[in-house]
Amino acid sequence: MTAGINAPGRARIPVRSLRTDRWWLPPLITNLGLATFVIYATVRSFMGEWYWVDDYHYLTPFYSPCISESCVPGSAHFGEWIGELPGWIPMGFLALPFLLGFRLTCYYYRKAYYRSVWQSPTACAVAEPHAKYSGETRFPLILQNVHRYFFYVAGIVAVINTYDAIVAFHSPDGGFGMGLGNVILLINVIMLWAYTLSCHSCRHIAGGRLKHFSAHPVRYKLWTFVSKLNVRHMQLAWITLGTLMLTDLYVMLVASGAISDLRFV
Amino acid sequence: MGYKAQFRVWRGDDESGELRDYVIEVNEGEVVLDIIHRLQATQAPDLAVRWNCKAGKCGSCSAEINGKPRLMCMTRMSTFTEDEVITVTPMRTFPVVRDLVTDVSFNYTKAREVQSFTPPPDLKPGEYRMQQVDVERSQEFRKCIECFLCQNTCHVIRDHEENKEAFSGPRFLMRVAELEMHPLDTADRRDAAQDEHGLGYCNITKCCTEVCPEHIKITDNALIPMKERVAGRRYDPVVWLGNKLFRRSSKKS
Ligand code: SF4
Ligand code: SF4
Ligand code: FES
Numbered sequence A: 001m002t003a004g005i006n007a008p009g010r011a012r013i014p015v016r017s018l019r020t021d022r023w024w025l026p027p028l029i030t031n032l033g034l035a036t037f038v039i040y041a042t043v044r045s046f047m048g049e050w051y052w053v054d055d056y057h058y059l060t061p062f063y064s065p066c067i068s069e070s071c072v073p074g075s076a077h078f079g080e081w082i083g084e085l086p087g088w089i090p091m092g093f094l095a096l097p098f099l100l101g102f103r104l105t106c107y108y109y110r111k112a113y114y115r116s117v118w119q120s121p122t123a124c125a126v127a128e129p130h131a132k133y134s135g136e137t138r139f140p141l142i143l144q145n146v147h148r149y150f151f152y153v154a155g156i157v158a159v160i161n162t163y164d165a166i167v168a169f170h171s172p173d174g175g176f177g178m179g180l181g182n183v184i185l186l187i188n189v190i191m192l193w194a195y196t197l198s199c200h201s202c203r204h205i206a207g208g209r210l211k212h213f214s215a216h217p218v219r220y221k222l223w224t225f226v227s228k229l230n231v232r233h234m235q236l237a238w239i240t241l242g243t244l245m246l247t248d249l250y251v252m253l254v255a256s257g258a259i260s261d262l263r264f265v
Numbered sequence B: 001m002g003y004k005a006q007f008r009v010w011r012g013d014d015e016s017g018e019l020r021d022y023v024i025e026v027n028e029g030e031v032v033l034d035i036i037h038r039l040q041a042t043q044a045p046d047l048a049v050r051w052n053c054k055a056g057k058c059g060s061c062s063a064e065i066n067g068k069p070r071l072m073c074m075t076r077m078s079t080f081t082e083d084e085v086i087t088v089t090p091m092r093t094f095p096v097v098r099d100l101v102t103d104v105s106f107n108y109t110k111a112r113e114v115q116s117f118t119p120p121p122d123l124k125p126g127e128y129r130m131q132q133v134d135v136e137r138s139q140e141f142r143k144c145i146e147c148f149l150c151q152n153t154c155h156v157i158r159d160h161e162e163n164k165e166a167f168s169g170p171r172f173l174m175r176v177a178e179l180e181m182h183p184l185d186t187a188d189r190r191d192a193a194q195d196e197h198g199l200g201y202c203n204i205t206k207c208c209t210e211v212c213p214e215h216i217k218i219t220d221n222a223l224i225p226m227k228e229r230v231a232g233r234r235y236d237p238v239v240w241l242g243n244k245l246f247r248r249s250s251k252k253s
Helices: A025-047 A094-105 A107-116 A141-167 A180-197 A200-208 A217-230 A233-255 B032-042 B105-112 B131-139 B147-154 B170-180 B192-196 B207-211 B218-234 B237-246
Strands: B004-012 B017-026 B062-065 B068-071 B085-089 B097-100
Touching: A025 A107, A025 A233, A094 A107, A094 A141, A094 B068, A107 A233, A141 A180, A141 A200, A180 A217, A180 A233, A200 A217, A233 B062, B004 B032, B004 B192, B017 B032, B032 B085, B062 B131, B068 B147, B068 B207, B105 B170, B131 B147, B131 B170, B131 B218, B147 B170, B147 B207, B170 B192, B192 B218, B207 B218
Parallel strands: B004 B085
Antiparallel strands: B004 B017, B062 B068, B062 B085
């Protein structure tokens, strides 16, 4: 296995781990969870239809903001800045790379995929299958340090998603309307905010970087608030993968006519 | 309600060794260290084991129980079933001296490499004044009992002997963070964290946090905040530009 636990001088124990619990289960579940999202998101992002419900103005987060002439009428909330897109470019191309970057460099997802995809380490005190290890000291992994920039952009995208969720209170006659879709869009956007604000870079920016909290009472309050959310960062990371898929699925089903939206108003 | 438990204890030295089977009596309320002591008193008088307080406060009895890094004195026998075989080995990251005792001097070397507390030069001991909110973060890290279980579990050195040179391990990166966050410390430790203590090796996979018997949130509260501080100094062009334009020293805040 690795040179580490067999290094000269260490206790001679010829097995990778003596753990008796199912240490392989959490990384397996993580892999399945991440794969489900990646496959779903890829298929949907390239599908190019059923992302907008014109009657109720529901727009799926995977296609927001929609800014090309390919977008179906009404779905381009911020205007059509460019012409038709070829089919191989997702219509959400403006935000998607940044959202992907935000999650890829997120301190929680890093832990998750380093453990499960890369098995470094697979589980605690279980020898990893790699002969060499340099962590995040050099290219490409040293780029994880730009996480805060993805956080800033993710904040802007969260504002856009919030706008989408608000304009979705719409009825076919043009006035105010509300249905199950609104509830789903709203929950999704609240969870997206919670995930984004619970980010470790956000915690640093909000006040973590200060040496003297006593000299900055407002930032201390902010930091305390973000710290409380930050404890739930892992849960929020998974919850938002779920709400994103559910929201998109619901919009897809309504847009395609497979189901009809449950209307309250 | 005593019963006979099956134990496998690693016996050996730095050249060879093996897991040996023992059947030992267990009584209600006992911890693994009690059983190891009974083994020493009845069947294996030459068994080497290090311990002191038996209260989870001295950090001496670190070992691996069923493959998990733990304090022997804080691992209750009631967490195992009566027919479970319980395996006890020394920590697998440090050189073994004999049986369950390892040579942890790696950690003392790393401790000495951290620049000590550096208060303002004009401030005499006894004149130190600070506010509770300002020392709170550092205080969490002072709960450390120096059991070195985190150091032992960290895959950076556990699985890669050659990284021991460059990497100080979670315990001492946390010490750097403690001083970096200390209201009266004047040293800028961000470059040292990266260049001398190898913060970049940590991939925040949180095994140190998982095994810490003091439940210190090492990764979330020390290592990640330290990585963010280093990012602010080394990898953030906007901070760099801001400092240039406004001649701001980011130390003052
Ligand atoms: S979080 Fe970092 S320091 Fe802690 S065990 Fe993992 S790699 Fe080592
Ligand atoms: S930080 Fe926790 S695990 Fe590490 S040496 Fe201190 S008490 Fe032990
Ligand atoms: S004997 Fe002191 S911590 Fe276990």
